[in-house]
Amino acid sequence: MTCDEARERIPFYAARALPEPEGVALLEHVVGCEPCQGELVEAMRLGHELRAAFARLPGPPAGTWLSVAARTVGASLLAVGVGAEIAGLTLAVEATKSGFSVTGSLSLLGREVPVLRI
Numbered sequence: 001m002t003c004d005e006a007r008e009r010i011p012f013y014a015a016r017a018l019p020e021p022e023g024v025a026l027l028e029h030v031v032g033c034e035p036c037q038g039e040l041v042e043a044m045r046l047g048h049e050l051r052a053a054f055a056r057l058p059g060p061p062a063g064t065w066l067s068v069a070a071r072t073v074g075a076s077l078l079a080v081g082v083g084a085e086i087a088g089l090t091l092a093v094e095a096t097k098s099g100f101s102v103t104g105s106l107s108l109l110g111r112e113v114p115v116l117r118i
Contacts, residue, residue: 001029006036014043069095083107091116 006029012018013026030036072095079092088107093100104116 001025003029003033003036006030006033007039010036010040010043013040014047016047 006026009018009022009026013023018026026040030040079090081088081090083089086109089104090107090112091102091104093102102116102118103114106113106115
């Protein structure tokens, strides 16, 4: 691994987001490369400080998530449509009182045909 390749991977390693084989290769390089060792130590220190700072932040007030959930009931959370004038497919996710609903429909020549309801 070159220093440039190591430098690209160091932030991901420090964020604990680097796949294990790449992490092993990075550490094998860093053991013999003093400049990359310094960058890795600095990135790890920064990551530790950031995690500690976020851990000290207060959480949301009690009831916040219940309030958010109550306001989203009946709201469309996601809708994806793919198609053209002749045929198309639509998938949608909505919040309901009992959870979430997922629906899908197929559009053929301007007529919509439900094909999925969960």
